[in-house]
Amino acid sequence: MNVWLAVVATAVGCYAVKLIGLMEPEGDLERPSARRLAALLPVALLAALTAQQTFAVGHDLVVDARTAGLAAAALALLWRAPFLIVVGAAVLVTEGVRAITG
Structure with a gap:
């Protein structure tokens, strides 16, 4: 029963957050500080x-x-590698270290 209570509470919370966002005056969303926050x-x-x-x-x-x-993914990002290469580098390095360390 606790699982269903958590599911219902999460659903109500998500709906409330969405409703609060829709009730926000449009002028507040056009301010530069709100735009920066939404981007970051x-x-x-x-x-x-x-x-x-x-x-x-x-x-x-x-x-x-x-x-x-x-760290490998961060390095690939610094080299401006495509996203698939970044993910691949992270996977290969992680599994390589796991193989070496047992």
């Missing part, structure tokens, strides 16, 4: 998700093969 928020959320998935296992902070994969 997805990047910040993706960075936070990436960091959490890379450096956390449960409640512990870890540095393992995923860290090397993230």
